Amino acid sequence: xxxxxxAGWIGFLVVMAALxxxxxxxxxxxxxxxxxxDYPPFESVDEDGEFVGFDMDLIRxxxxxxxxxxxxxxxxxxxxxxxxxxxxxxxxxxxxxxTPERRERVDFTDAYYQSRxxxxxxxxxxxxxxxxxxxxxxEFAVQTGTTMDDWAxxxxxxxxxxxxxxxxxxxxxxxxMDLRNRRVEAFxxxxxxxxxxxxxxxLDVAVEVQxxxxxxxxxxxxxxSDEELxxxxxxxxxxxxxxxxxxxxxxxxxxxxx
Amino acid sequence: xxxxxxxxxxxxxxxxxxxVLNDFSLDVYPNEVVVVIGPSGTGKSxxxxxxxxxxxxxxxxIHLDGQxxxxxxxxLNHVRQQIGMVFxxxxxxxxxxxxxxxxxxxxxxxxVNRGEARSRALDELERVGMLQYKDxxxxxxxxxxxxxxxxxxxxxxxxxxxxFDEPTSALDPExxxxxxxxxxxxAAAGMTMxxxxxxxxxxxxxxxxxxxxxxGAIAEMGSPSELFANPHKERTRQFLSKLGYRENERKDESDx
Amino acid sequence: xxxxxxxxxxxxxxxxxxxxxxxxxxxxxxxALLLGGxxxxxxxxxxxxxxxxxxxxxxxxxxxxxxxxxxxxxxxLYFLGSDIYEMSVFTSxxxxxxxxxxxxxxxxxxxxxxSIERGQSEAAAAIxxxxxxxxxxIVLPQALRRCIPYWGNExxxxxxxxxxxxxxxxxxxxxxxxxxxxxxxxxxxxxxxIGLIYLILTLVLTRGLxxxxxxxxxxx
Numbered sequence: 001x002x003x004x005x006x007a008g009w010i011g012f013l014v015v016m017a018a019l020x021x022x023x024x025x026x027x028x029x030x031x032x033x034x035x036x037x038d039y040p041p042f043e044s045v046d047e048d049g050e051f052v053g054f055d056m057d058l059i060r061x062x063x064x065x066x067x068x069x070x071x072x073x074x075x076x077x078x079x080x081x082x083x084x085x086x087x088x089x090x091x092x093x094x095x096x097x098x099t100p101e102r103r104e105r106v107d108f109t110d111a112y113y114q115s116r117x118x119x120x121x122x123x124x125x126x127x128x129x130x131x132x133x134x135x136x137x138x139e140f141a142v143q144t145g146t147t148m149d150d151w152a153x154x155x156x157x158x159x160x161x162x163x164x165x166x167x168x169x170x171x172x173x174x175x176x177m178d179l180r181n182r183r184v185e186a187f188x189x190x191x192x193x194x195x196x197x198x199x200x201x202x203l204d205v206a207v208e209v210q211x212x213x214x215x216x217x218x219x220x221x222x223x224x225s226d227e228e229l230x231x232x233x234x235x236x237x238x239x240x241x242x243x244x245x246x247x248x249x250x251x252x253x254x255x256x257x258x
Numbered sequence: 259x260x261x262x263x264x265x266x267x268x269x270x271x272x273x274x275x276x277x278v279l280n281d282f283s284l285d286v287y288p289n290e291v292v293v294v295i296g297p298s299g300t301g302k303s304x305x306x307x308x309x310x311x312x313x314x315x316x317x318x319x320i321h322l323d324g325q326x327x328x329x330x331x332x333x334l335n336h337v338r339q340q341i342g343m344v345f346x347x348x349x350x351x352x353x354x355x356x357x358x359x360x361x362x363x364x365x366x367x368x369x370v371n372r373g374e375a376r377s378r379a380l381d382e383l384e385r386v387g388m389l390q391y392k393d394x395x396x397x398x399x400x401x402x403x404x405x406x407x408x409x410x411x412x413x414x415x416x417x418x419x420x421x422f423d424e425p426t427s428a429l430d431p432e433x434x435x436x437x438x439x440x441x442x443x444x445a446a447a448g449m450t451m452x453x454x455x456x457x458x459x460x461x462x463x464x465x466x467x468x469x470x471x472x473x474g475a476i477a478e479m480g481s482p483s484e485l486f487a488n489p490h491k492e493r494t495r496q497f498l499s500k501l502g503y504r505e506n507e508r509k510d511e512s513d514x
Numbered sequence: 515x516x517x518x519x520x521x522x523x524x525x526x527x528x529x530x531x532x533x534x535x536x537x538x539x540x541x542x543x544x545x546a547l548l549l550g551g552x553x554x555x556x557x558x559x560x561x562x563x564x565x566x567x568x569x570x571x572x573x574x575x576x577x578x579x580x581x582x583x584x585x586x587x588x589x590x591l592y593f594l595g596s597d598i599y600e601m602s603v604f605t606s607x608x609x610x611x612x613x614x615x616x617x618x619x620x621x622x623x624x625x626x627x628x629s630i631e632r633g634q635s636e637a638a639a640a641i642x643x644x645x646x647x648x649x650x651x652i653v654l655p656q657a658l659r660r661c662i663p664y665w666g667n668e669x670x671x672x673x674x675x676x677x678x679x680x681x682x683x684x685x686x687x688x689x690x691x692x693x694x695x696x697x698x699x700x701x702x703x704x705x706x707x708i709g710l711i712y713l714i715l716t717l718v719l720t721r722g723l724x725x726x727x728x729x730x731x732x733x734x
Contacts, residue, residue, distance in 0.1 A: 037683075045693035049531060049685075074683035075603075077665040079589070085684075086593040090602075173695050177702070200699040201519065312636055339642035349637035353656050353732050363641040366651055397734025408637075415641050 026051065033059050034089035036077035041192055041252040042095040045074075049118040054192075054252040055093045058112060059219070061244060062235050078145050079104055086220055092105075092220035095179040095190065097147050099213065106128035107225055109232045111216030112245060117148060118194030118205045120179055127185050129206040136160055139186040141167045141175040148188045154213065176201050192253045260287050261324055263419050263450050264309060264341075269318035271304055271474075278304045279315065280474035286419065289448045293482075295463045296471035297497060302454040303346075305471070306421045309452070310341040323418060339367060340421040341410030346428050348404040349399065350396040356407045357392040360414045374454065382410040386440050402433030406440055413444075420444070422453040456501055464485065470494045521698045525707065529695045531706065535687040540685065540715075542607055542676040547669055549612030554619030559649075561620070562627050572620070579617035584678055587614055592682055607679040615672050622664045626657035659730055666723040670716050687711060 026155050036056065037043045043053040051072045063070035073089055080092045084106055097109040097115060120137055123126050127137050136155065142148040149168060155161045169175035176197045178184045190195075191208055198205050221228055239245050262285035271279040278301040286292055294302050306314035309320060310332050311327070320327045327337055351359050361379035364370040370378070375397060383389045388408040396404055405425055412420060422441065427433045438460050445464040453460070461482055463467055468485045470478040470493075478485065478494045489495045560572035579587070588610040595601065601609070630653050638648040680689035692709045695701045 007568050040696055044696050046697065047528065049534070049690075049693075073603075074689070076681035076683070080683055082589070082593055086596050088593065088596055094714075105615070125527065170690070171695075173699050173701050197699060258724065292529050310640060312639060335639075335642045335644050338640055341640075343637075343640040345633060345640075347636060349631075349633035349634055351634060351652055351656075353659065362651065363643070367642045380519075394734040397732065411637075411641065503558070 001084040030071040031063055031066075031091070032071050032073055032089045033063075034073050034080045034083055035077060035094045036080060037072075037074045037075075038173075039095055039190075039193060041196055042190075043093075054113075054248050055095060057248055057251070058239075058245070059091075059093045060237065062219075062232060065235050065238070066231065076170075077143075079218070084220055085220070086141045090221075094220075095217045096121050096220060097215040097217045099147060099150055099215070102220075107221045107229055108215075108218040108222055109221065109229060110236055112236055112240075113216060113249065115147075115214050116191040117188055117209050117214060118191040118210055119209065120176065120189065120194050120197075120198060120203045121185070121206045122179060122182060123202065123204045125182075125185070127206075129186060131207065132209050133210070135188065135207075135209075136165075136188055139165050139167065141169055141179065141184045142201050143172050143175065143189060144170050146189075147211065151188075151211045151213040167248040172197065176203065179203060233256050262287050262321070262447065263323055264452070265319075265321040266305075266309065267316055267319045267321070269305070269307060269320075271315040271318075273380070278474050279308065279318075282318070282475055284476065286450060286452055288450055288460045290466045291445045291449075291451045291453065291464050292467045292469060293465040293470055294452065294454045294460070294469045294475070295497070295501075296469075300471050301470055303423050303476045306343070306423050306452065306454060309421060310338050311344055311411055328330060335367070339363075339415050340484055344405070344408050344412055344413060344420065344422045344425050346424040348396070348401070348408045348428070349412070350399075350404050350408055352396050355393050356388060356399065358411075359396070359407055360410045362502060363411065363415050379410075379414055382414045383407070385413065386410045387436075399507035400433055401429045402436045405429065405437045409437075409440055409444075419450040419452065422451065422455065424446070424454050424456075426455065426457055458486075470497070473496075521700050522703055525694060525699045525700045525703045528698070528704075529707065532687060532690050532694065532711070535685055535690040536711070536715075538604070538679075538684060538686040539673070539688075540674050542604070542611065542679060542684070543669075543673045545608045546611035546615055546676065549608065549620050550615035551673070553616035554613065554621075555623050555639055557620035558623035558627055559618065561624055562643075563649075576617045576620050579613060581729040582614075584610060584614045584675055585681065588678065588682070594696070603679060606682070607676070608686055611672060611675055611678075614675070615668060618668050618671075622661050623657065623669060625664070626661040627638045627653060629660055630656050656732075657729070659732065662723055662727045662730075666720050669719055669723070673715055673719065674712060 004174055029037075029176065035043045035051070036047050037051055041053050042055045042142070046052045050060055051074070056072065060070050075083060077094060080096070081102065083089050084092050096102070102108070119129050121129060127138060129138070142152050152161065152166045156163050167175070167178070169178070172193060173186070175187050179187045179205060180201050185204070188209075191205075194205050197203060218233060221232070264286045266282060266284045269282040270277070282301070282305060284292070294305065296302055303312060308315045310513065311320075311329060314329075317347045322337060322340060351362065354362060357379055359381050361375045364375035364378055365372065380389060380392065383392050386409050388403060388406050388410060391399060391403060391407075401405065425441070426437050429437065438457060441451070441453070441460060442464050453465075455461070465482050468480060468482050469476055470485065472493055473493075478489060478491050485494070486498065489498060557572045557576060560568045563574065588606060591601070591610050592603065592606040595606065634652055634656065635648050638652040643651065677686060677688035679686055680692065683689060687708055691704050695704045696706070
């Protein structure tokens with residue numbers, strides 16, 4: 001009987017600890033920014049557990065200029081818009097470009113950089129890709145929910161490619177690993193990310209392209225936040241003019257956009 | 259006329275359409291030992307289980323010590339403390355030692371302080387000759403030992419009456435006598451008892467009254483000497499002769 | 515492809531960082547198990563001893579929760595639940611996982627309670643125990659002993675399920691692993707390490723429980 005009593009006490013302490021954690025999580029007035037920190041060089045987590053990357057530097061600077069304390073909240077890319085809609089976060093910066101579907105649910109600020117795509121291939125391969133037309137001949141990978149995914153889906157609707165050619169991955173690294181293991185022939189993704197993966201995993205960027213679906217990434221705000229949109233767009237214009245964004249490109253995407 | 263300890267009046271009980279107790283009435287008086295016998299399926303166990311309300315019945319009344327038990331008004335848990343029950347399958351609490359089996363009712367139900375509960379539990383174990391096994395768990399005891407602990411458990415509550423539901427029928431023959439010996443000493447000490455059992459040696463030696471039950475009612479009732487020597491009804495005679503036959507057979511085995 | 519790439523060292527250096535996620539993983543697991551245990555026990559009580567409407571309600575709860583993927587419960591709480599009370603990812607995950615496991619723990623506890631012979635509670639009633647004393651003194655201690663191995667399986671499942679919180683960015687073990695992967699691109703080695711950590715946790719858990727099982731085993 002003693003054992004059960006002891007277990008009861010331990011249970012009680014655990015519940016108290018939980019209540020404490022729940023209590024301390026509430027409160028605090030900050031600007032909560034959602035991102036999906038598995039997409040270097042735009043957003044990732046460094047050795048010290050800090051959120052780093054192009055987008056992170058940008059949003060912190062914007063926060064500083066608007067006199068707000070930025071709190072980064074990381075989650076799965078696919079959960080970001082839902083979290084914004086439900087008011088769990090105040091804005092999203094995740095290298096996300098506007099699409100008609102997304103525009104129906106959220107507002108986008110002006111673009112903060114020109115997105116381009118790269119097509120990754122295995123270095124020892126007879127896969128020949130010099131253009132998007134060539135790319136469409138192969139079995140290829142895209143990341144789920146990205147504009148590259150939209151591009152592929154649209155081409156299927158146009159009858160230019162078969163749905164069976166598309167391999168959709170949740171995670172870019174996993175897709176790149178499959179490319180390296182030759183389970184897939186090519187992989188289209190954001191150019192900067194493509195170069196970073198190519199360097200780390202010994203892959204080649206066969207060609208740089210620009211797809212029409214890829215508008216240029218902006219910051220996402222809840223639908224109907226006109227005033228906030230104006231404020232942030234003004235700051236973005238300021239930053240562009242002052243050369244701050246070019247500095248970020250230099251820091252994070254050097255060698256990619258020359 | 260002495261006041262009865264338990265008075266059972268016009269008890270009716272049926273399972274679905276099958277009647278089990280059919281207008282059963284019986285008074286049990288202080289210090290009396292009543293042995294209930296009869297063919298199987300005739301409602302003997304149900305009768306005992308109705309007395310302490312383990313099994314609800316359709317109509318009739320139970321009076322304990324002159325007080326009518328009304329399950330809506332009377333606290334049945336309080337009633338059951340005063341009625342000890344010993345089961346055919348012992349039903350010792352498997353996760354408790356013999357000592358704890360006896361002490362748990364004192365501590366949890368009677369709210370006796372631990373020291374007193376301890377000495378009373380040890381006394382009861384001694385009374386049934388199980389003191390040396392106090393730290394054994396039920397799975398480590400023989401059937402006869404288990405039943406003796408079960409008797410001690412019931413006695414610890416200091417009941418006004420003890421009910422025994424075929425206390426020896428789940429036991430190997432060689433273990434029966436140790437349980438009967440405990441029951442006989444209880445009877446000799448003046449405990450009021452209702453015993454459902456076919457152990458003729460116990461009935462002859464300890465019973466004040468034998469109740470022959472058939473089809474949910476009392477078919478015949480009398481002192482052991484009357485009933486065994488001179489049963490009035492043919493059914494009683496037949497039943498007794500069958501029992502006697504079994505008794506002799508067992509005796510032969512042990513003699514041989 | 516070789517596991518020990520030139521960036522492998524970087525993964526190994528990230529081990530302390532990964533291990534920091536352990537606290538979150540363990541607290542989510544323990545709190546969810548506790549919450550699920552309480553709900554599960556009440557559900558089991560309702561289904562074994564409750565009146566017909568209560569039994570039906572408890573059975574419907576259990577069936578519904580079992581048919582919902584954990585992710586659906588988590589999103590439901592985190593996104594829709596925020597209309598009622600805004601809770602952190604941690605709280606949402608504890609609640610979601612607790613509710614999820616409660617349906618399975620209910621089944622474990624119910625089987626345990628029903629496996630205790632009727633004679634045990636009859637004997638307890640016969641010495642005058644109230645139904646409450648009867649259950650907590652006689653039935654439950656025996657039932658829980660029989661539940662331990664099954665409960666251990668469920669606890670191991672909850673431990674692994676706790677990793678699902680990564681989709682909302684709870685920085686437990688799994689999410690930290692993903693950070694390391696996107697930084698180093700060493701998926702295989704990182705997952706291998708995470709797998710080993712989960713293996714060790716599961717071993718500690720099951721060993722602990724079987725030690726406990728032996729400690730509380732009824733002699734004989």
